[in-house]
Amino acid sequence: MVISAVAVPVDAFSYGLVTPLAAYAVACLGSALGLRCTARALSVDRSERKGWLTLGALAIGTGIFAMHFIAMMGFTAQGVDIGYDLLTTYASLLVAVVVTGVGVFLVGYKGRNSGALLGGGAITGLGVAAMHYLGMAGMRMSGEVVYETGTVVLSIGIAVFAATAALWFATSVKLFGSALGAALIMGVAVSGMHYTAMEAVSVHIHGSGLGGGGTSVIGTLTPILIGPVLLLLFVALFVSLDPMMERDRRRQWGSRPGETTGEKLEWTPFERR
Structure with missing residues (x-):
């Protein structure tokens, strides 16, 4: 006798807002650091950008x-x-990096032109999406994960848009406060991509495999x-130990290097441009 597959209820928020907020905070941190490092690379000589x-x-x-x-800690079927x-x-981590x-x-090497931004954004966005779906492929369960195609395409589009916006911010936003605001926006975009992708997910198992409530993956x-x-x-x-951080904090509050404490800070190529 053939037992048909049954879709079981899934929940991406089994711990309420705890996992989404923690995931958002980490997304913001990663975005802020990435923006900062890319902006820093553009402030030095080409030979020093690689690091x-x-x-x-x-x-x-x-x-x-x-x-x-972190977001997947809240996912249950x-x-x-x-x-x-x-x-x-x-x-999936290696692919993302x-x-x-x-x-x-x-x-970083082509500069802020349309071709570099669009190409870099598309590649980075596809990397974000690849990380997500490869990470999902790493799940091991008795059921089968099924995706709704339209929502998957939408999630990839969000990833590409988010990545392009991130690279634009990295090459355009200079001051610490503005970069922080950009990172908060990027955190929303990256988290939004994840939860949009999760809306495409359904889990199907054979009737004989139905069990209890599932176990926590924490x-x-x-x-x-x-x-x-x-x-x-x-x-x-x-990054926090980089002199550029101190200089930009001073800029943010309207002071110049050495103005309040008398110390002399080195001016970088970024500042001379």
Whole structure:
């Protein structure tokens, strides 16, 4: 006898607003660091840009990865136990960093022209989407994940738009306060892409596989997230120690380097342009 597959209820907000807000905060952090590193790369000589652009790609890719899996802590499917394959999961992190890096390097070396922004935004956005769907492919459960095509296409469009906007901000926004505002906006866009993509998801299992309420994946995902979150915090510490941060904070409040304390700070190529 053939048992037909049954769609079971799924919930992306099983902990209420806790996981969406935590995911949004991490998305904002990754976006802010990525914007900062890319802007910093554009302020130095071409020969010195590689390190800052690499750091920016790490920040954006790791931030997106951490945001995704923090949000996935709130995802449950009724009667289905969910696990994750480590190889596929960390492959999604590598894809996020590498593909994001291609987009960031394109803008970092080609400058703020339409071709570089659109090309870099498209590549980076596809990297964001690839990270999401590869991360979803790493899920292990007794059921089958099915996607609604139209919503998937919409989520990819949001990812490309968000990435293009991020690269535009990175090459246009200079002051600390403005960059922070841009990061908050980008956090909304990246989180919006994730939850739009999750609207495309349904889980189907055979009737004989229906069980209880499903188990929490917090214990599974927490060890996976430790390394990427620590890496993101390391990038944040490195960026916070950059003299450009202090100089821009002074600019934000209308003072010049050395004006209030008498110290002499080095002027960068960015400031002389």
